[in-house]
Amino acid sequence: MSEHVDVLIVGSGLSGIGFASRLRRDVPGKTFMILESRGAVGGTWDLFRYPGIRSDSDMYTLGYSFRPWAGAKAIADGDSIRDYIQATVADEGLASHIRLNHRVIAAEWSSATALWTVTATRTSDAEYRNDGPASTALTVTFTCSFLSVCSGYYRYDEGFTPAIEGADTFAGSIVHPQHWPADLDYEGKQVVIIGSGATAVTLVPSMARSAAKVTMLQRSPTYIAPVPSRDRLADRLRGKVPAQLAYDVVRAKNILFSMFTYQLSRRRPETMKAILRKSAIAKLPAGFAVDTHLAPSYQPWDQRLCAIPNGDLYRAISAGTADIVTDRISRITPQGIDLVSGKSIPADVIVTATGLNLLVIGGMTLTVDGEPVDVGRTLTYKGMMLEGVPNFALTVGYTNASWTLKADLVAGYICRLLKHLDRRNLQWVAPTAPAGVAEAELTSLIDLKAGYILRDADRLPRQGADSPWRLHQNYLRDFALLRAGKLTDHVRFGRRGQQVRASGRASGRETTPAPGPLELPGAGYVDAGGTRLRYRTTGTGDPVLLLHGIGQSLEDWTEQHERLSARHTVISVDLPGFAYSERLSGPATLAKLAGALPAFLDAVGVQGPLPVIGNSLGGAVAMKFAADHPDRVSALVLADSAGFGQEVALVLRLLTVRPLAALLMRPAPEASRRTVESIFYDKALVTEARVQHAFALSQRPEHRQSVVDIARDLGTISGIRAEWRTALVGALAKSDIPAFVVWGDHDHVLPFSHLAAATAALPRAEAHVFAKTGHMPQIERPDEFAAVVEDFLSRVSAGREVSSY
DSSP, X not given: OOEEEEEEEEOOSHHHHHHHHHHHHHOTTOOEEXXXXXXXXXXXXXXXXXXXOBOSSOHHHHSOTTSOOOOSOSSOBHHHHHHHHHHHHHHTTOGGGEEOSEEEEEEEEETTTTEEEEEEEEOTTSOOOTTSOGGGSOEEEEEEEEEEEOOOSBOSSOOOOOOOTTGGGOSSEEEOXXXXXXXXXXXXXXXXXXXXXXXXXXXXXXHHTTSSEEEEEESSOOOEEEEOSSOHHHHHHTTTSOHHHHHHHHHHHHHHHHHHHHHXXXXXXXXXXXXXXXXXXXXXXXXXXXXXXXXXXXXXTSSOOEEEETTHHHHHHHTTSEEEEEOOEEEEETTEEEETTSOEEEOSEEEEOOOOOBOGGGGOEEEETTEEOOGGGOBEETTTEETTOTTEEEOOOOSSSOHHHHHHHHHHHHHHHHHHXXXXXXXXXEEOOOHHHHHSOOEESOOOOOHHHHHTGGGSOEEOSSTTSSOOOOHHHHIIIIISSOSSTTEEEEOTTOOSEETTEETTEESSOOOOTTOSTTEEEEEETTEEEEEEEEOOXXXXXXXXXXXXXXXXXHHHHHHHTTTEEEEEEOOTTSTTSOXXXXXXXXXXXXHTHHHHHHHTTOOSOEEEEEETHHHHHHHHHXXXXXXXXXXXXXXXXXXXXXXXXXXXXHTTSHHHHHHHTSOOHHHHHHHHHHHOSSGGGOOXXXXXXXXXXXXXXXXXXXXHHHHHHXXXXXXXXXXXXXXXXHHHXXXXXXEEEEEETTOSSSOTTHHHHHHHHSTTOEEEEETTOXXXXXXXXXXXXXXXHHHHHHHHHHHHHHHTO
16 A cells, blocks of 8 residues: 655755755645655765765855854865754654655656655665666555655766776776775875866865875866855854854855856856956966866856865865866776877876766656656746646756755745645646747756756756746746745646646647657767757768758758768767757857867767768858868868859848848748748758748747858858858868869759859869759758769778878
8 A cells, every 4th residue: 555645755865855844844734755765865965975075055055044054164075064964854853754765766647636656666775777677676656745856867876987998908996986985095196087077176186185196187178266165254253143144144145146156257258267267377386277277168157167165176286286187088098098189197096077977857757647748848837847747846956056045945935835725725736838938949957068968958858938937047036936926827726636638738738849859860969168069970880970051950961861871970960059059159150160060079979080071051161170170071072062152042142231131030931931942943842841840940049140140251242252262262272181062953042153163163173963953962862962972982981091001
């Protein structure tokens, strides 16, 4: 028989214990239980035991609003935080409500009973793995009226460890901070820490106290800010005013200061960069390469800023016990790490501080009246509930401030909601999004550009453009929304027996979403130098890179993925700012698009030269990439490429006129249809799917702005500028990179006459004409396109082999 409680809480970390405490205080009549998968409370602060583990937020905001932080240090160590959580459990009388070693694996809602049936597995003393044998685990069931998941968003059983060549040959120890060996001996040894995030900058000064030398090896830098380990205002108030009052004053001050620094970073990024750079120069030894090791390519707070208490990392570097190296790993050797630059770092111990693996709502499955809930495609309401999912909340804290600030607001809101249901004799509440919310641009719930978020962003719930369907990352706005805002906006209430979902519909509209950006096999996201890019990889063999045109996306290469992947690893990408890839900072330009490709190829594991195939704008990007990085390009295939003439479609010329651009870029289905029609000679290819895809892209503001930016960068009302064309083609003509120029003879975007200009400018280039074909021969003549490209690449490869003898 299942045990029943009013509220079931999943997770006993800071969030779960905080919610249980709030529940006891605000709704004392409710029964509740906390299920914890591990053998102890504390969550993150019980799991991580690596040297120096500490908070990266001050304890006056990371602590609970109802329990003053009494410690002397504002930036506290992990043991102190774990003690704080355990003391809260004892003082709030929560111990009898906690079931340890219970991992929730499924939750099923029944409208007939207005209850969740929750299935958990007993984990004993070992971590339960999602991919482990379920049949060997003992399961138990519970029922509850309200389910609150406070399990964070990463896997506890394993961290992210990239595959590095030669790791199995290393003579020393390789460890991950998430599972730190208690007996690891690094005294007097050479230690290399791979990574540049909060964990790495914490480990370096801690291990440097006893290691011979600690080197932080990073592929790219992170913003680092020295902060005081003690709070001066708290020290002045301690003992002079009541503890809760002093705590509240310091908490308010720190909230406002963190909001100020975040807003300064976002609105005046150059100012924040200058502040951090000046601080680093003042604290580091003369001659330290600050601009190499501490100047990221992204903007402050695109990724979380790393705090170092009292500048401990800088002090260790100044003392000569630590160093930072910015380079890429070639391989691990028995004695250390070889770098792409040709240098080597000796090591006795390697620490892979390479991040986390994402795990949404603890990995459990959700169903509502028998229908599975795809969390990665579901909208979030007020950053804490899911559309069409009744009596359910998940706690996701702030990424730009202390996690607990948001967790406390969520807990308070749920308590308000429970009391509202009781007062009106209602049994359930489910968020309901107006149709326009889902049709507008959606983003991931967590928009941080950290690698562990970007790797699995498609698993996170979606958020809309405006409140209440968007998480603000702003405490004051969220305080007004959750602590004082309405409980009845954009939600449905019901009683036992009333269906939440009916006939495949949730909240009054279809649950099946339009095809998303990750529908295609092999599609995903990758962090390329701080910019989140969508890409697709299929097949095996020598890699080849495919680049789309202006206003387009990697879908333009679907037919070629199917054909070329038999012999190649085929990689396509949404260029920065286009389709579903993030924009780079500032206006989009040809140089910026090409300049993003080295970091992208590094991120997907392609280090050597490869053929690059570009259509339209993609051809110009490919040429610019080849001119600037000839060592990364082995051959060029230019399909109806920009760069060989002034003539271009009228609509692209009109985009260079600002008033007309705003009018022309206004999303409209008929405009999207005309765009697709202009591409193809064979109008049978103007399908509803292609029109809908073009319309979906036109609704994305970043995509529209990138189209306008590139049109202005490359052209005027008179056509494509001669300056960049002449310089780029001239540079390519001097290169020995083999080129193949192909064209459709009925191209109405870039006219067929440009092919003659291309072969004249590149006399060593080969050429091919596609008969009765428009601007995209890779789609309109897919078999012929793949055949001529394969033939060209085969001959290039054969010629390269001959020349090597």
